[in-house]
Amino acid sequence: MFKRFKRSEHERVKELLSAYIDGELSMEEAALVEKHLRECSACTQDLETLRQTVNLVRQLPVISPPRSFTISHLMVPKRPWAWGYVYLRGATALAALLLIVLLAGDLGFQYLWAPRMAALAPEPMALEATVEAPETEIEMPVPPTRETLDQVEAQKVEETPAPLAEATPPAERLGAALPSPEPTPTPELVAAVEPSLPSPVPEGLTYAGERAERFFALLPTLRLLEGALLGAFLILGGATALVKWRRMVSQY
Amino acid sequence: MKRTEEATLIAAARQGDTQAFDQLVRLYQSAIYNAAYRILGDEDAASDATQDAFLSAYRAIGKFRGGSFKGWLFRIVTNTCYDQLRRKKRQPTTSLEAVYLDSTPPWAENEEPEEYALRQELGRIIQQGLTTLPSEQRIALVLSDIQGLSYQEIAEVMGTSLGTVKSRLSRGRASLRDYLLAQGELLPPRYRLKVEGHA
Numbered sequence: 001m002f003k004r005f006k007r008s009e010h011e012r013v014k015e016l017l018s019a020y021i022d023g024e025l026s027m028e029e030a031a032l033v034e035k036h037l038r039e040c041s042a043c044t045q046d047l048e049t050l051r052q053t054v055n056l057v058r059q060l061p062v063i064s065p066p067r068s069f070t071i072s073h074l075m076v077p078k079r080p081w082a083w084g085y086v087y088l089r090g091a092t093a094l095a096a097l098l099l100i101v102l103l104a105g106d107l108g109f110q111y112l113w114a115p116r117m118a119a120l121a122p123e124p125m126a127l128e129a130t131v132e133a134p135e136t137e138i139e140m141p142v143p144p145t146r147e148t149l150d151q152v153e154a155q156k157v158e159e160t161p162a163p164l165a166e167a168t169p170p171a172e173r174l175g176a177a178l179p180s181p182e183p184t185p186t187p188e189l190v191a192a193v194e195p196s197l198p199s200p201v202p203e204g205l206t207y208a209g210e211r212a213e214r215f216f217a218l219l220p221t222l223r224l225l226e227g228a229l230l231g232a233f234l235i236l237g238g239a240t241a242l243v244k245w246r247r248m249v250s251q252y
Numbered sequence: 253m254k255r256t257e258e259a260t261l262i263a264a265a266r267q268g269d270t271q272a273f274d275q276l277v278r279l280y281q282s283a284i285y286n287a288a289y290r291i292l293g294d295e296d297a298a299s300d301a302t303q304d305a306f307l308s309a310y311r312a313i314g315k316f317r318g319g320s321f322k323g324w325l326f327r328i329v330t331n332t333c334y335d336q337l338r339r340k341k342r343q344p345t346t347s348l349e350a351v352y353l354d355s356t357p358p359w360a361e362n363e364e365p366e367e368y369a370l371r372q373e374l375g376r377i378i379q380q381g382l383t384t385l386p387s388e389q390r391i392a393l394v395l396s397d398i399q400g401l402s403y404q405e406i407a408e409v410m411g412t413s414l415g416t417v418k419s420r421l422s423r424g425r426a427s428l429r430d431y432l433l434a435q436g437e438l439l440p441p442r443y444r445l446k447v448e449g450h451a
Contacts, residue, residue, distance in 0.1 A: 014426075015419070015422050016422075017422070018418070018421050018422035018425045018426070019403075019418045019421070019422065022396070022403070024403050024418065045447060046426075048446075048447075049429050049433065049445050049446075049447060050425055050426065050429055052429075052445045052446065053425055053428055053429040053432060053445065054397055054425060056374065056378060056432070056443060056445075057378060057393070057397040057398060057428070058397050058398070059371075059374070060290075060374075060375055060378060060398060061371060061375075062282060062286055063285070063286050063289055064282070065281050065282055065285040065299075065302070066295060066299060067299065068277075068278070068281065069277050069281045069284075069285070069299075069302050069303050069306050070274040070277045070278065070306075071270060071273060071274060071277060071306055071307055071310050072270035072271060072273075072274050074303075074307065075270050075310070
């Protein structure tokens with residue numbers, strides 16, 4: 001029992017010797033070590049060799065670093081234009097994108113939309129003319145459907161002058177079939193209808209024509225905008241390239 | 253350097269002033285390099301670890317919350333050394349003997365050639381002894397006996413308790429002592445450990 005106690009104390013003191021050398025033990029621990037050292041020659045010897053070891057390590061001279069470890073030459077200096085570069089790049093990309101969209105729209109209108117509109121123009125114009133006819137002839141009691149039929153018939157009559165004399169009877173026949181208050185259209189009515197017949201190039205602007213016209217009216221402004229965007233793109237692109245070049249130069 | 257001067261330099265370095273940080277580097281590079289050298293046992297590896305540690309310190313200086321700046325640097329360099337030791341363990345390329353034969357530590361100047369040779373031999377053997385220790389014990393021993401840090405400072409640097417520091421240091425010193433005793437005749441006579449009952 002006593003031996004076991006002494007052994008555990010011996011082991012404990014052996015572990016405390018290192019801190020004892022450094023004066024890092026509590027009063028109680030230091031007292032325990034000192035008491036044990038008076039009784040244990042092995043621990044006294046351990047303490048001595050441990051002290052010599054620590055002294056030897058402490059004698060190691062300070063080694064001069066082989067070089068300087070300063071960092072300024074390794075670091076890319078903080079550039080005040082770092083964020084400016086990001087914004088410039090973004091603005092250049094935006095200008096380029098807008099320019100592309102605008103040019104694509106412009107070219108698309110000129111070479112795709114405008115010719116298509118020109119090709120399609122007569123048909124919608126004719127339809128619009130037939131629809132507009134009742135508006136111009138408000139006094140006419142004939143509904144638009146009837147009007148259309150009349151116009152078609154009238155057109156046929158115009159195209160084929162030979163049966164000109166028959167032009168009136170079908171009109172009369174159709175007029176009679178319709179539930180209008182005046183079953184037989186008067187020659188004045190026919191005469192009123194005739195001026196509203198569609199012409200291949202309408203004098204007034206149709207809806208599609210208006211759109212095209214409006215677009216063409218906008219063309220100078222569009223070109224101005226394109227020019228401004230091109231200028232902005234060139235200036236921004238140049239500034240971006242310059243800043244990038246400065247960044248690269250400052251890096252080396 | 254006064255503490256206020258150090259604080260001024262740290263504040264400037266926080267604002268990105270590399271020149272101010274360089275002054276701090278010049279102040280502590282010797283201590284940091286020596287610690288790295290004793291932990292890693294190789295000049296090139298120590299140089300790399302020291303440079304990495306200072307770069308890391310510069311990048312993380314915003315996280316420095318006051319206290320001992322030197323202690324903070326020691327913490328960074330010991331972590332860097334841990335990483336290097338782990339990598340070295342994974343890829344053992346050079347034998348320990350080759351490392352020590354190749355590396356000639358630059359000793360202090362103004363020293364007699366004979367004294368220089370003896371101390372070089374002592375340093376080589378102690379360094380070999382240090383390398384035999386587990387990395388935690390080695391770091392504790394280097395910080396305590398070479399860098400002169402207190403137990404409390406070592407605990408902060410290593411991020412551990414005082415009790416663990418005591419234990420690591422005790423075991424490390426005992427192992428180094430046993431290693432030096434085992435070297436016996438290899439040590440220069442004046443540096444041999446004197447054991448009672450032996451010459």
